[in-house]
Amino acid sequence: MSAFAPPRSKKARSSGSHGSGNEFFKGIEKIEYKPGAGADEVMVFKHYNASEVINGRTMQDWLRFSVCFWHTFRGVGSDPFGFPTIQRPWEDGTDSMENAKQRLRAAFEFFTKLGIKYWTFHDRDIAPEGQTLEETNSNLDEITDLAKELMEQTGVKLLWNTCNLFAHPRYMNGAMTNPDAHVVAYAAAQIKKGLEIGKKLNAENFVFWGGREGYFTILNTDIRSELDHMASVLRMVVEYKKKIGFTGQLLIEPKPKEPSRHQYDYDAMTVIAFLHSYGLQEHFKINVEPNHTTLAGHPYEHDVVMASVCGMLGSIDSNTGSPDLGWDTDQFPMDVKNTTMVMKTVLEQGGLAPGGLNFDAKVRRESTHLNDMFISHIGAMDSFARGLRNAVKIAEEGILMKMVQERYASFESGVGAKIAKGSSTLEECEDFIKKYGDPEPHSGHQEMYESVLNHYV
Structure with a gap:
């Protein structure tokens, strides 16, 4: 999970409103399943067959794919060393409410044509921040009214929502762990609204990612106080969740570093230890992002497996990275060995629901065509479909399981x-x-x- 960049000021090409019947993705029909398709046929599913029943469930139920809004509809192709390269036809160069609504309509057209049943977002992805908290919350209310309408029209559900507690300058020293109580209170108020939005849209989960909950130097940091304050806010979350009747699962997403030098949610075991230390283990599970796992120096599937064996695997932000680069590249997962190991774990724990496989991934900055948005998701979905089939075969034949049992006999x-x-x-x-x-x-x-x-x- 990472911050989105603002749209470029360049005037976008004109595109009509989805509500008026015009298309944002003209010429692209709903993606179909076509087994045996050729190598150059990339706008079809070759392995993902949503309705196919495997081990008593449909492939769609096992995989529970989700599109993330921030990368897919706010991503502009920028990176730490380069300016934006992507200009989408629905962008008008502003962060206005009008553009936010147009962006949302484009997203739901994409979800529908891709045939995906879930989406995820940060509060600041979908609605512009106002001059006051009241104005910001009003913007969120208006945008989520439209989101609710589009969800009802399309049948797309909200896998989870989350709060962006890392991009605004107020959070430069952290949010829940900020040394200024005023900032911590603001973060708590923002989370309060996020939980309300989650309840409004029937979110199945709610995620916390501590992008700046950590430190750059221990010299100016009271670590114990910061951990205590974060636990205090999370206890408020548990209480308010119960008060408003929000039933979604609470999730924490580990990451070892970047943007902070060290983050308190370093990896799955660190988060589990934190939750047990503060008596919060009954209320939270883990949202694993494998790209973060490899940044922590672990193998791709490590945090997925560790969270699962501890009964704490709630959801997976399905992406990958380039360990040789040393930073969070958020690439689409195309390595079938990796997806096989993930799905082996998911199969062994009986599924991910109410969590899912959220594509917290972005097209490369040189992949600027609208088709690339579809091709990237299709390829990743096919990779996980292959991983699921492999995992089922591994379980059915039982050779690996028998070998492990014999080792511990x-x-x-x-x-x-x-x-x-x-x-x-x-x-x-x-x-x-x-x-x-x-x-x-x-x-x-x-x-x-x-x-x-x-x-x-």
Whole structure:
């Protein structure tokens, strides 16, 4: 998840209102499933068949894809070293309410033609910020009235919404962890409105990403106070969520760094430890972004697996990055081995609902054609469809599972069973070693496991 850039001042090409029957994506029909399509046929699904039933559920139910609004409809192709390269035909060069509504109508046309059932947004993505909190909230109310209307017309649902607590200058030293209580109070007020909007649009989740909840230097930072203050705000969130009857799942999205030098939500285990430390573990789950996982120095699937085995995997921001670059590139996930590992975990935990696979990804800054918006999502959706099929086959054949079970077979009886149950003692372990002597090393067969996985991919 990252901040969006403002639209360029250049006058956009004219495009009609979706409400008046005109199209923003002229010449593009609804994307169809076409198995066996050729390599150069990129505007069709070759593997993603939404209605196909796999393991008792449709592929659409297993994958629960979502389009993110900030990258897809606010992204302009800029990066830390280059100016914007993308100018969309629905942009008029302003951040006006009129343009915000036009942008929203374009988005729902895109969702419909792509055949996707969920979307996600930040509060500041969809509505311009006003001069006062009251004006800002009024803008949000007006825009979400239109969003609700478009959702009802199209059947597209809100996977989650979130608050942008990192882009505005007021948050340069953090939001919930800011050293100024005035800023913390503003962040809390912004979150309050975000929860209300989530309830209004029947959001299935609500996400917190602490883009600046961290530090650049410990010298000016009271870490314990900042963690305490963040926990205090999150407790307010739990109370207000219950007060207004919002039923969405609360999620925290880990990231180790960028924009801060160090962020308090470093990785899944760090967030889980934080939640347990402050007694919040019953109220929050984890929204894993694999690009953030690799920034933390872990393998792609690491946080997905760790969150899942701890019963805390709530949703996945499905993207990837280029570890050789060393920053968050938010690319579309096209590596089938990665999607296979993710879907293996999702399958093992019985699905992601009410979470999903949100494409927190952006087209490359040189991918400026409208078709690229579709091709990127289609390719990623096909990659996850292939990953799902691979994961199902892995589970059905059970070879990997049997290999792992055999590796841990010593914990099924004797001293191993007692250790596993937590009923053994140090004295018993000592007696066991005195009787049986030193253990013999057993191969981990890493290359064999990797070879078996490659058989399915």
